[in-house]
Amino acid sequence: MKQRINRQIHLVKRPTGMPDESCFKVVTSAMPQPVKGHVLVKTKFISVDPYMRGRMNDRKSYVPAFKLDEVLNGAAVGEVIESESKSFVKGDFVVGNLGWQDYFLADEKEIRTVNPDIAPVSTALGVLGMPGLTAYFGLLDIGQPKQNETVVVSGAAGAVGTVAGQIARIHGCRVVGIAGSDRKIKYLIDELGFDAAINYRAAPNLGLALKEACPNGVDIYFDNVGGDISDAVLSLINNNARIPLCGQISLYNETQIPTGPRIQPQLLTHSALMKGFIVRNYAARFDEGIRQLTVWVHEKKLKYAESVVDGLENAPKAFIGLFAGENLGKQLVKVS
Amino acid sequence: MKQRINRQIHLVKRPTGMPDESCFKVVTSAMPQPVKGHVLVKTKFISVDPYMRGRMNDRKSYVPAFKLDEVLNGAAVGEVIESESKSFVKGDFVVGNLGWQDYFLADEKEIRTVNPDIAPVSTALGVLGMPGLTAYFGLLDIGQPKQNETVVVSGAAGAVGTVAGQIARIHGCRVVGIAGSDRKIKYLIDELGFDAAINYRAAPNLGLALKEACPNGVDIYFDNVGGDISDAVLSLINNNARIPLCGQISLYNETQIPTGPRIQPQLLTHSALMKGFIVRNYAARFDEGIRQLTVWVHEKKLKYAESVVDGLENAPKAFIGLFAGENLGKQLVKVS
Numbered sequence: 001m002k003q004r005i006n007r008q009i010h011l012v013k014r015p016t017g018m019p020d021e022s023c024f025k026v027v028t029s030a031m032p033q034p035v036k037g038h039v040l041v042k043t044k045f046i047s048v049d050p051y052m053r054g055r056m057n058d059r060k061s062y063v064p065a066f067k068l069d070e071v072l073n074g075a076a077v078g079e080v081i082e083s084e085s086k087s088f089v090k091g092d093f094v095v096g097n098l099g100w101q102d103y104f105l106a107d108e109k110e111i112r113t114v115n116p117d118i119a120p121v122s123t124a125l126g127v128l129g130m131p132g133l134t135a136y137f138g139l140l141d142i143g144q145p146k147q148n149e150t151v152v153v154s155g156a157a158g159a160v161g162t163v164a165g166q167i168a169r170i171h172g173c174r175v176v177g178i179a180g181s182d183r184k185i186k187y188l189i190d191e192l193g194f195d196a197a198i199n200y201r202a203a204p205n206l207g208l209a210l211k212e213a214c215p216n217g218v219d220i221y222f223d224n225v226g227g228d229i230s231d232a233v234l235s236l237i238n239n240n241a242r243i244p245l246c247g248q249i250s251l252y253n254e255t256q257i258p259t260g261p262r263i264q265p266q267l268l269t270h271s272a273l274m275k276g277f278i279v280r281n282y283a284a285r286f287d288e289g290i291r292q293l294t295v296w297v298h299e300k301k302l303k304y305a306e307s308v309v310d311g312l313e314n315a316p317k318a319f320i321g322l323f324a325g326e327n328l329g330k331q332l333v334k335v336s
Numbered sequence: 337m338k339q340r341i342n343r344q345i346h347l348v349k350r351p352t353g354m355p356d357e358s359c360f361k362v363v364t365s366a367m368p369q370p371v372k373g374h375v376l377v378k379t380k381f382i383s384v385d386p387y388m389r390g391r392m393n394d395r396k397s398y399v400p401a402f403k404l405d406e407v408l409n410g411a412a413v414g415e416v417i418e419s420e421s422k423s424f425v426k427g428d429f430v431v432g433n434l435g436w437q438d439y440f441l442a443d444e445k446e447i448r449t450v451n452p453d454i455a456p457v458s459t460a461l462g463v464l465g466m467p468g469l470t471a472y473f474g475l476l477d478i479g480q481p482k483q484n485e486t487v488v489v490s491g492a493a494g495a496v497g498t499v500a501g502q503i504a505r506i507h508g509c510r511v512v513g514i515a516g517s518d519r520k521i522k523y524l525i526d527e528l529g530f531d532a533a534i535n536y537r538a539a540p541n542l543g544l545a546l547k548e549a550c551p552n553g554v555d556i557y558f559d560n561v562g563g564d565i566s567d568a569v570l571s572l573i574n575n576n577a578r579i580p581l582c583g584q585i586s587l588y589n590e591t592q593i594p595t596g597p598r599i600q601p602q603l604l605t606h607s608a609l610m611k612g613f614i615v616r617n618y619a620a621r622f623d624e625g626i627r628q629l630t631v632w633v634h635e636k637k638l639k640y641a642e643s644v645v646d647g648l649e650n651a652p653k654a655f656i657g658l659f660a661g662e663n664l665g666k667q668l669v670k671v672s
Contacts, residue, residue: 268612
C-alpha cells in the first residue's frame, strides 16, 4: 500500500500582536490509512480566516484556543481518495475542518459533500460556505434591511463584506463599502454594483467622505473591522439603526485593550441595536442559507472573487496578509 | 375673576458640564384663563429626570433642545381647577408635560387622567408613569429575561432601576443591583428583595465584587449609568447576553466625548445584543404596561420609593441632585 507523506502547518508560538512566519512551522509525518467509517481526503483548498487570529491567543473565546505544536485547524475542501465509509466514494469533493495539511483522515460525520456541478468547489469556503452564510444571517437576521435604506459595509471587499453588500443591494438598499485600496473600490462599484465605496487609506477625512456617500445617514452598519473606521460610521447612524458585529479585524492584533470613544450614548440616543454574532448561531438554518446563496449565484445577482495563493507552505503568509488587506474576496490557499 | 400669579422655572443658561443653579431662574407672570377645549391645571408634583440634561444642550437628540428663557418642559401631575373641556372636570387629577411651573393651561389632548383611587397620584410620574414603563419595556422587550438568569441593574436605586430589578425578580431572575450608598444597598436587598447589591463607591474593586455577586456571569445588563461601572459589568457577560441601554447618567455632564475600552470585541465574542431605547418607542403599548405595573403594585410584588423635595423653587436643586445620586427611587418636587 502506498505510504503517503503528509505536511502539516503547526502553530509553534503564540503571536504577540501581528503574527509573523516564525509562529508557524511545516511538519511532515506518514499518513495512516482510513479505518471503518472514515475517509482519506486530499486537500485541494484551505481557507485562511481572520477569526483564526483569536484562536491563536491562549484565552477563552467562542471557540477554543489552538494548541501549540498541532496542526492548525481550519476549513478546507478536498477530494476523497480512499473511502471506508458508505456515505462517500472516491472522487467525492468534501468540505470540513480538515486543517492546514495535505491529507486528512475524516470521520464521515465531520464532513459534507460539495457538488462540483453547482459551482467551483472552492466556493464551499467562500460565497457558498461560512463567509457567505455569515453575511447572509448577519445582514438579514440582525440587519433586517428594508428597501431604500442605507447600508454601510466595512471590510467590504473581503469574503464576507462582498456578500453582505450584494445581499443588501438585492434587498433594494443603498450600499456603501469601505475598503483599503483603489483596486478594491473599483471592484465594489464596477463589478458588484455598490452605490459608493471609500478607500479609507486614501480619504483625507473619512467622516466627511462617509457623510457625502450617505446623505440620508446610515440605517445598517455591517461591521467587519471595528476601530476608527467604525467610530466614523457610528457618528452617522439614524434612529433605529442596526449594527451586526461580524468582525473587528483592526483590533485582532492589539496587545492592549483598545480604547476609543464610548458608543453607548450614540446607540442610546438613536435607539440603535448592536449585536455580535457568529455564524454557528444559525447552524439550524444553514441549508436555507446555502440554498438561497446558490440561487443568487446562479442568477448572477451574487458575484464573488477569490484570491488564491499557491502551496500549503504559503498558508501562513496568506493568513498574515489578511491583516494587511491583501485579499480581494475570499483568501484561499491552493494545496493540490 | 381671580387673577393667578404663575411661577415658572426657566432655563436661562446652557450648562457646561455639571449644571448649577445659575442656569435656572424663577420667573413670574399672570395666568390667563382657559379657552374652549382647555383646562387650567394646578401643579401638584413635578418630575425631574436625568434625560432632561441632554435637552439642556444645544444639539439635536431624540428630543429637541430646551429653549432658553422659556419654562422647562417636563412631566408633572396636577389638579384641574378650571375646565372648558368636556373630557375633564374640576378636581380631576391629570398628568402631562405640564412643565416646571405652578399652573398650566392644557389642551385636553395633551393630558390624561390619573385615578387617585388606584395609587397616590405622584406614582403617575414614577412606578406607574414613564420611569415604570421605561423599566418594563426595556427589561422585557430588549432584555427578554428567563428564569434563573442573572440580571445586573446599574442605577439600581433610581426610579427606573428599582422597577427594572423588581420585574426581573418577578421573572425568576437572580438580580444584582449597583448603587452609590449603603442606604440604597440596604433598601435594594431588604425592601425590594434584590439577591445582591453593590455600593460602587465603597467597593475596593468593583469588578471583583461583581464577580462574586454574579457567579454564573451576567445574562442581562440593564444599564442606566454607563462609564466605568458598565465596563466592569460588560467584562462578565455570558454568551447571548442582552444589554438594554436605558441611560448613561455618568456621562451626561462630560464636556468632551468620553472614551473607554472598546466594547465591540466583547459583544462580538459573546454574541451579545446591546440596544438603546427610549420609552416613546413603545407608545402603542403604554396601556398594557401601565395595566401590568398596576397589577404588580397592588399585589405588592412591585414596591416603589419616592424622594420628595418641597417647593417649585427647589426643582433645580432636585434636578442637580440626580447627578450626585441623592435620590432613592423617584425624585419628585412637591409644588402644592
